[in-house]
Amino acid sequence: MRHACVEFNSTRLFHNLSLDLGAGSFTCLLGPSGVGKSTLLRFLAGLVGHDAASGTVTCSDGKALNDRVAYMAQQDLLLPWRSVRENVVLGAVLRGEKPDLARADHLIAEVGLQKARHMRPAELSGGMKQRAALARTLMEDRPVVLMDEPFSALDPLNRMRIQDLAARVLHGKTVLLVTHDPLEALRVGHKVMVLQGSPATLSDAVIPDGHIPRDITDPVILRHQAELLQQLGALSSQGDRSDLEEASQ
Template sequence: MTGQAPSVRLRGAALRFGGRAVFSDLDLDLPAGRWTCLLGESGIGKTSLLRLIAGLGSADETRGHLSCSDGLPLAGRVAYMGQRDLLLPWTTVLQNVVLGARLRGGRAAARETEGRAAALLRAVGLAGREEDLPGSLSGGMRQRVALARTLFEDCPVVLMDEPFSALDAVTRHRLQALASDLLRGCTVFMVTHDPLEALRLADRIEVLAGLPPQLRPVFEPAGQAPRPLDDPALAQQAGRLMIVLGDGARAA
């Protein structure tokens, strides 16, 4: 990871899209070096909030004050992985992973980092596919390339939108553990629809619920991530979290 991970603070966040208020007056704290997961119903604004933090919003109107604990801007220190893999179809899997290095430093910089990119591709189960084009890969494979590209960026702040959603259960379990290990010490904010995934990975869980949507009190799972799925405590915590999610849905 390049640089120490800061905490991130968002105050008074508001977003309008298509003339409709998605949310307003949201406050969010992402603690330094910890993994925060966001849960909530589909369409409630989770992805919009993530994109607002990343500076990628295409909404009609956004506002909010974003700051980092070290006083430096977030721009240039954040890796973003969206729901779509956004791989360039005309270039190889390996070149897609090193795309950021090439954009920043040209072909020479990309070549210097290809060894690390290849190691990440092996780690996500894509050894031997480095020279393939994205069109030859399944949806789950493409998502693994996108994950490798995100990990390759080695940023102190990482934003991810359902990064494991297209994977089979065994691969998802393995890559959750890999991401947890490689992103240790980073400030991570991840959107997910899977309560067990959030409980396995997160230090803190936020729930976006209600009408208008508001962030519900923080839920902090016990134990160190990645937590084993056969841990009896996880089932207890899952039940508590489902009650919070259900209460939020009824409030809407």
Template sequence: MSDAPALRLSGRAKIGAAPIFGPLSLRAPAGEWTCLLGPSGVGKSTVLRLFAGLGDGIAFDGEAVAEDGVRLDGRVALMGQSDLLMPWLDATANVTLGARLRGTSPGRDRAREILGRVGLSEHADKRPHALSGGQRQRVALARTLMEDRPVVLLDEPFSALDARSRAQMQDLATELLAGRTVLHVTHDAAEAARLGQTILLMTRAGIASFPPPEASTPRLYDAPGTLAFQGRLLRLLMDTR
């Protein structure tokens, strides 16, 4: 996508009197896939919320912007850490919700196609209560892919999936989000080693960047270079609090 901008955040954040993070400086390159790792509670979801314009309640002293100088409003799709599906809507209606809220054509055929790609053709008419946790997460992924935005923020998008569907969804997301600016929060070193073109580790001390293997993404999960990098990342995470 030619209009996918680089993202930049710098500043410090508090909720009430409690410091969340900062001073912090983070950059996600334009049109690339960036993985953001770091211990629980360090502020990763807060970073995504700030880029998504959902920073109500966060006292943020700094900027979370697109480097092309154009506002991020309307250019971002966020897949949150919880699925946030509407319980009274079936899977298809959840996937088309964004368009219907905006009053544009819901694109049902495209929704069905994406639900098929996430392996849920047979579940398209079910409401969330009738789906498993991993199926709900795939509906939320489908909804995010449906949004077709140049900037995509993914907060632990594959955390509820078994190993096989996780690898399949990673492949699908890599394919469908190629050329977009993706900022992907994950706790999974193997996932970051497969998908990240930039790898950022967020700690209380700030952000550190670790160059991934040169192989193109999605990398083979069992290639020596992927495994070695995964091990290195895991060791870093073990040493981080």
């Protein structure tokens, strides 16, 4: 991504922002709420209108990115009248393709929803809906995957299990994952970056050692977590002070 500029309601989120995603690797993005993390994903996915944005997104092989992206939003976006299985194969149906039901059932089982595959979203918990949305994203099998807090609604044990699944199933794909959890970013990310400021800028990448998913008890990982928390805490404090100063004026 080069020279990205995005503006909404006269507020400039990005100005001349550039980002490189390493092919076949996980990049994790942290940052305070409202800084533009979700907008960055939407920009890469081509979902921000040209009237609000400018800049370029290119691939090193020269091919267009548009039809090579799977995008998982914060909301599960499941169609309420379709079962879990029907939602998982929705992409193929919308493209007029014959769904691979065997692969869909395999992914549904992988995310722990085998017994719920014929249930509709109203019958599912929030965590189950998010797992169904993850299975739908994995079903697309695209080389580039954009994920917006994909594990946020899961309890800690399921969260780690699904992180393991994502690291395994998405191995070799180019992934950008937005999260609010520094430890999650360090567990599954080949590199971790912080989006900060207004207009937003990107920090230098933290590149942890070791293979993903990493051991969260590793002292080096915990040290990186403390560094990221300190950085995010400092950003939050600065934001709070700015809000107070603005209110006082």
